[in-house]
Amino acid sequence: xxxxxxxxxxxxxxxxxxxxxxxxxxxxxxxxxxxxxxxxxxxxxxxxxxxxxxxxxxxxxxxxxxxxxxxxxxxxxxxxxxxxxxxxxxxxxxxxxxxxxxxxxxxxxxxxxxxxxxxxxxxxxxxxxxxxxxxxxxxxxxxxxxxxxxxxxxxxxxxxxxxxxxxxxxxxxxxxxxxxxxxxxxxxxxxxxxxxxxxxxxxxxxxxxxxxxxxxxxxxxxxxxxxxxxxxxxxxxxxxxxxxxxxxxxxxxxxxxxxxxxxxxxxxxxxxxxxxxxxxxxxxxxxxxxxxxxxxxxxxxxxxxxxxxxxxxxxxxxxxxxxxxxxxxxxxxxxxxxxxxxxxxxxxxxxxxxxxxxxxxxxxxxxxxxxxxxxxxxxxxxxxxxxxxxxxxxxxxxxxxxxxxxxxxxxxxxxxxxxxxxxxxxxxxxxxxxxxxxxxxxxxxxxxxxxxxxxxxxxxxxxxxxxxxxxxxxxxxxxxxxxxxxxxxxxxxxxxxxxxxxxxxxxxxxxxxxxxxxxxxxxxxxxxxxxxxxxxxxx
Amino acid sequence: xxxxxxxxxxxxxxxxxxxxxxxxxxxxxxxxxxxxxxxxxxxxxxxxxxxxxxxxxxxxxxxxxxxxxxxxxxxxxxxxxxxxxxxxxxxxxxxxxxxxxxxxxxxxxxxxxxxxxxxxxxxxxxxxxxxxxxxxxxxxxxxxxxxxxxxxxxxxxxxxxxxxxxxxxxxxxxxxxxxxxxxxxxxxxxxxxxxxxxxxxxxxxxxxxxxxxxxxxxxxxxxxxxxxxxxxxxxxxxxxxxxxxxxxxxxxxxxxxxxxxxxxxxxxxxxxxxxxxxxxxxxxxxxxxxxxxxxxxxxxxxxxxxx
Numbered sequence: 001x002x003x004x005x006x007x008x009x010x011x012x013x014x015x016x017x018x019x020x021x022x023x024x025x026x027x028x029x030x031x032x033x034x035x036x037x038x039x040x041x042x043x044x045x046x047x048x049x050x051x052x053x054x055x056x057x058x059x060x061x062x063x064x065x066x067x068x069x070x071x072x073x074x075x076x077x078x079x080x081x082x083x084x085x086x087x088x089x090x091x092x093x094x095x096x097x098x099x100x101x102x103x104x105x106x107x108x109x110x111x112x113x114x115x116x117x118x119x120x121x122x123x124x125x126x127x128x129x130x131x132x133x134x135x136x137x138x139x140x141x142x143x144x145x146x147x148x149x150x151x152x153x154x155x156x157x158x159x160x161x162x163x164x165x166x167x168x169x170x171x172x173x174x175x176x177x178x179x180x181x182x183x184x185x186x187x188x189x190x191x192x193x194x195x196x197x198x199x200x201x202x203x204x205x206x207x208x209x210x211x212x213x214x215x216x217x218x219x220x221x222x223x224x225x226x227x228x229x230x231x232x233x234x235x236x237x238x239x240x241x242x243x244x245x246x247x248x249x250x251x252x253x254x255x256x257x258x259x260x261x262x263x264x265x266x267x268x269x270x271x272x273x274x275x276x277x278x279x280x281x282x283x284x285x286x287x288x289x290x291x292x293x294x295x296x297x298x299x300x301x302x303x304x305x306x307x308x309x310x311x312x313x314x315x316x317x318x319x320x321x322x323x324x325x326x327x328x329x330x331x332x333x334x335x336x337x338x339x340x341x342x343x344x345x346x347x348x349x350x351x352x353x354x355x356x357x358x359x360x361x362x363x364x365x366x367x368x369x370x371x372x373x374x375x376x377x378x379x380x381x382x383x384x385x386x387x388x389x390x391x392x393x394x395x396x397x398x399x400x401x402x403x404x405x406x407x408x409x410x411x412x413x414x415x416x417x418x419x420x421x422x423x424x425x426x427x428x429x430x431x432x433x434x435x436x437x438x439x440x441x442x443x444x445x446x447x448x449x450x451x452x453x454x455x456x457x458x459x460x461x462x463x464x465x466x467x468x469x470x471x472x473x474x475x476x477x478x479x480x481x482x483x484x485x486x487x488x489x490x491x492x493x494x495x496x497x498x499x500x501x502x503x504x505x506x507x508x509x510x511x512x513x514x515x516x517x518x519x520x521x522x523x524x525x526x527x528x529x530x531x532x533x534x535x536x537x538x539x
Numbered sequence: 540x541x542x543x544x545x546x547x548x549x550x551x552x553x554x555x556x557x558x559x560x561x562x563x564x565x566x567x568x569x570x571x572x573x574x575x576x577x578x579x580x581x582x583x584x585x586x587x588x589x590x591x592x593x594x595x596x597x598x599x600x601x602x603x604x605x606x607x608x609x610x611x612x613x614x615x616x617x618x619x620x621x622x623x624x625x626x627x628x629x630x631x632x633x634x635x636x637x638x639x640x641x642x643x644x645x646x647x648x649x650x651x652x653x654x655x656x657x658x659x660x661x662x663x664x665x666x667x668x669x670x671x672x673x674x675x676x677x678x679x680x681x682x683x684x685x686x687x688x689x690x691x692x693x694x695x696x697x698x699x700x701x702x703x704x705x706x707x708x709x710x711x712x713x714x715x716x717x718x719x720x721x722x723x724x725x726x727x728x729x730x731x732x733x734x735x736x737x738x739x740x741x742x743x744x745x746x747x748x749x750x751x752x753x754x755x756x757x758x759x760x761x762x763x764x765x766x767x768x769x770x771x772x773x774x775x776x777x778x779x780x781x782x783x784x785x786x787x788x789x790x791x792x793x794x795x796x797x798x799x800x801x802x803x804x805x806x807x808x809x810x811x812x813x814x815x816x817x818x819x820x821x822x823x824x825x826x827x828x829x830x831x832x833x834x835x836x837x838x839x840x841x842x843x844x845x846x
Contacts, residue, residue: 038705044804047621054576126583129591131574133584147583201622219620219628220796220804222705245705247794248804251687252703259694261706419571419809426579436577457579 034240035535037517040247040256042266045223048214049201050186051123054131056439057266061244062183064225064530067210069097069116069165069180074532076443076523078177082111082187082209082232083165092172092479097165104230105189106208113159115187115209120167121152122188132184135441138173172479178442211237211531221246225530238519238534257512263535264517264528268510270391273330276512283512286331287522288342290440291507292448293335295384295399296461298431299500303380310380311499313368314433316353316361317406318399324505327394331510335503338492339448342524345485346445349493351503362406369407380409386435387418395504396435425460436460437507443525445488446475452495463500544834551826558822559609559815563602566811573618573809592618605815614816619808625816628801633820636790636797640782642717644775647724647782652771654725655732656759662737670729677726686719686792704795716793720786724778731774736767769840776832780825 045058050066053059063071071081080086083097103111123130124145136142140156156168169176179185189207196205203224206214211233212225223244227237245262247253250269254276256262268276268284277284297304297311304311320334333341337348353361374380384400386392396413403409411433416424424431438458440447451458453472454465468491475487495501509526518534574580574588589595593604608615614625654674658667693715694702700715701707739745740763748758787799798817805813 044620046619049622052621054578126587127591129584129588131576131578131580131584131588133587134581143583146581146587148587198616199622218796219623219631220790220800221794243705245703245794247703249791252690252792252794255687255690255695256702256706259690259698259702259706261702417571419569419575419807422575422577423571426575438577457581458577460579 035238036241036243037239037264037530037533037535038243038245038262039264039530040253040262040266041223041244042250042253043248044220044246047201048206048217048223050183051119051128051130051132051188052201053183059183060527061223061225062186063210063527064212064242065206065208065210065214066183066186067103067231068182068186069099070177071181072523072525072527072529074519074521074523074529076521076525076527078181081181082116086177092174093169095167095169095176096160097167099163099165100232101163102232103209104232106213106228106230107192108230109189109207110162111187111209112162113165114162115189116165116185117155117157117159118190118193119186119188120157121155122193123184124155125152130184132182135179135182135184138169138171138176140168140170171476174481174484175442175444175446178444182441211529212242233531237531239530242530254512257514262512263514264520265512268330268512270328270330280512283515285509285511285513285520285522287509287526288333288340288524289507289509289526290340290343290443290447290524291437292338292340293332293437293504293507294338294435295502295504296425296431296434296436297500297502298428298434298461299464300428300462301432303382304432307372308497308499309368310372310374311502313365313372313407314403314409315351315499315502316365316368317409318402318502318504319358320504321358322402323395323398327398328391328505331508332505333508335505338452338495338501338503339445340440340506340524343440343445343448344443345481346488348445349489349496351496365406369409374407374409376408380407382409382411382432383414383430384411384433384435385414385416385421385424385431387421388415392435399504428460428462434460439507445485445492449488449491449495452500461500463495463498465494465498468494468498544830547830547833551823551830554826555819555822559606559819560602562815562818563605566806566809566814567598567601569809571809573811575809592616605812609819614819615812617805617810617813619804619810619813625812628813629798629816629820632796632798632801635795636783636786636799639713639716639720639786639789639795639797640779642713643720643724643782643786644779646717646721647728647778648775650721651725651728652732652768655729655771656736656764658729658733659736659740660755660759667733671733674726674729677722678730680723682719682723683788683792685722686715686789689715689719690792703793712793716786716789716795719792720782720789724782727774727778728771731771732767735770736763739763739767769836772835773832776828779828780821783821783824 041057041060043055043057045053045061046055047053047058048061050062053062067081069081069083071079073079082100082103084100086095086097088095099111099113105111120136122128124133124136124142126146126148133146141150141154144150145152145155158166160166187209192207193200200206203214203217208214208228211228211231213228215226216224225242227240228234247256250267251271253265254269257265299305324332324334336350336354339346339348341348353364384396386396393415400411400413403411421434425434425436438448438451449472450456452463453459453469471487471491471494475484475491478484478487513520516536518536519532520528593601605615617623617625617628620628654670658670661667690702693700701712704712706712745758745763748762786797787803790797790800791803801813802817805817
């Protein structure tokens with residue numbers, strides 16, 4: 001009997017404890033009459049420090065909390081934000097921004113040109129160890145500061161007075177405005193950072209100059225934002241509370257959407273996609289984005305080194321239409337260029353064989369393959385590496401089959417964890433053909449073309465072509481946007497003719513958006529600022 | 540008893556140290572680093588980041604720095620949650636995992652022991668077969684199948700319960716995760732209780748009790764239950780560990796900010812300090828729970844106490 005009593009005591013105390021904990025962790029219910037939107041983030045932001053964060057998800061939340069000199073409209077047009085206007089010098093090397101007089105931090109302090117200077121200096125400061133420090137490479141002295149050779153005060157950014165900011169550049173940078181929408185270039189409130197140190201980007205401490213203030217962040221679960229009453233454009237903000245739920249599993253996300261717990265999803269899973277397409281025809285939003293899925297060659301080792309004809313054969317033998325229809329199947333566009341279509345002031349050239357039918361491509365590919373010295377008796381053998389995931393595997397197996405059926409080439413699929421693949425691509429020792437992707441940081445062809453320059457750290461195939469580098473350099477020196485565009489397009493033509501990579505398809509953004517949500521516009525950047533959204537009925 | 544407990548605790552120190560050494564070597568041996576990304580960084584920026592997290596030091600120095608920190612109760616800054624320290628993250632998420640685990644264990648103990656007793660008393664009856672059939676199913680179906688099925692039924696179709704942790708503020712958000720977590724444990728406990736009780740009921744001292752004219756209820760309550768609980772109790776120690784680690788899946792499915800989820804994200808992101816912190820923390824817990832079970836054993840079984 002004593003035992004039973006002891007067991008009872010233990011269980012009751014456990015139960016009491018459990019409920020005590022559950023009552024502390026309960027969040028205060030929001031006041032009635034507020035409009036609350038529930039959005040999904042597919043991974044947890046690694047930081048909400050504007051200068052330190054890197055992931056797409058962190059940047060999405062930061063665009064709600066902070067505001068740069070310029071921003072994007074709901075449809076993805078560049079618009080004035082904390083800057084009311086700007087002047088660009090004739091040589092394109094000096095940008096003068098006029099900061100909005102009414103702009104305020106969430107504590108009521110005015111947002112001044114000096115705050116932008118602090119933010120940009122913080123970005124290049126080696127102490128900050130910011131991932132996006134290289135974004136400012138074209139600003140005077142930025143590179144030397146990042147390398148630790150100059151003090152941050154040497155940065156070519158100056159507050160002439162409280163409302164005037166001057167940015168000096170080394171070379172014309174037509175995409176500078178686009179860069180200045182990026183959260184890493186948001187202003188910094190130096191007093192607050194000095195006071196709170198490394199923990200300044202926490203709920204209750206983080207000052208905001210955007211439409212929302214961070215009120216709660218429970219790692220692994222939710223980020224809650226509330227309307228910033230001090231925001232200069234607060235009158236036009238419709239939604240009072242934004243809850244960004246962290247939902248890492250795609251199926252769980254759909255279930256939560258179906259259960260009415262989410263107004264918007266971050267993606268839509270491939271499983272049951274056809275069923276969802278029918279069931280939620282009006283709520284499913286699919287739009288092109290700035291992302292390319294590609295297979296890269298290791299250009300430092302045989303058999304692909306110095307062998308563009310063989311690379312071309314492999315590229316031609318892939319039926320991209322089949323891939324996007326039967327394998328990915330969520331509205332992706334087959335890729336015949338490196339830069340995705342729809343980018344501003346740019347018309348991507350196409351792979352030379354883009355206009356041929358697949359049968360014609362296959363025939364040409366076969367003859368190129370033979371010319372390269374391979375045959376059924378002596379087939380090309382290599383490894384195709386991809387990161388472990390259902391989608392990657394299905395694509396890899398399909399491509400493997402196309403290469404085998406069309407050319408007789410024997411590709412061995414090898415799957416490794418994502419971090420391992422990154423490591424192997426960088427080392428370029430064991431890789432032969434590998435899968436990768438690239439997403440643009442800003443709406444300009446440069447964000448895609450720059451990584452294929454021979455000195456770019458993102459150049460995974462180790463592509464090196466002097467002609468390409470020269471064209472890119474000439475493009476960078478152009479003031480005239482049309483001439484710059486011609487150089488960039490010519491560079492891409494060279495890149496495509498060399499077949500350093502096989503672009504397979506362009507990514508699309510996929511969201512389920514509840515019919516209650518207003519103001520949602522699909523755009524190529526896939527940015528959906530909460531401040532532009534509204535809800536039909538306040539809950 | 541106190542001396543025994545102290546001796547066991549001291550004995551845990553080398554075990555934990557070994558865990559730290561192994562875990563440290565393993566996480567650093569895993570290919571890829573915490574800050575690798577498709578977007579490869581320029582060398583200077585990479586150097587700045589490595590310096591900020593002491594990743595540029597020799598491994599031995601990093602290890603000594605880490606052990607020194609652990610001795611002071613500091614698990615270092617997290618790499619994948621750059622605004623938080625590991626101790627803070629564990630401090631936030633452990634109460635949630637514990638709450639979930641405690642409730643699941645409670646449910647498992649009550650329902651499992653209850654059904655086990657019923658099944659044992661009606662041995663080989665249709666009721667027994669049905670209950671044990673359910674138990675077998677509970678053991679066989681993994682939690683990553685049960686949990687989504689429960690969500691589909693109760694959250695999506697019937698809309699009675701929230702599909703996720705943040706879907707509701709109240710206690711209702713605990714129900715589905717706790718049930719998913721408890722089901723396999725209920726099954727185990729029920730089967731253990733049944734087997735052990737049947738075993739005890741056929742022993743000599745029970746026959747003596749019967750011969751003396753005691754009723755079935757009294758026999759169960761005063762004589763049979765206590766010895767029958769021994770195997771169940773010894774199972775509960777590892778079960779607590781199983782519930783805490785099994786919660787990784789449940790936490791992922793329901794989006795619960797618990798320790799298991801931290802561990803998974805930490806490993807995928809090569810967040811060295813976070814993974815190490817959670818491993819060390821789990822290891823300490825398992826050592827502690829085993830100790831507690833051993834002590835409880837002594838309380839229940841006098842034969843062990845005397846030894």
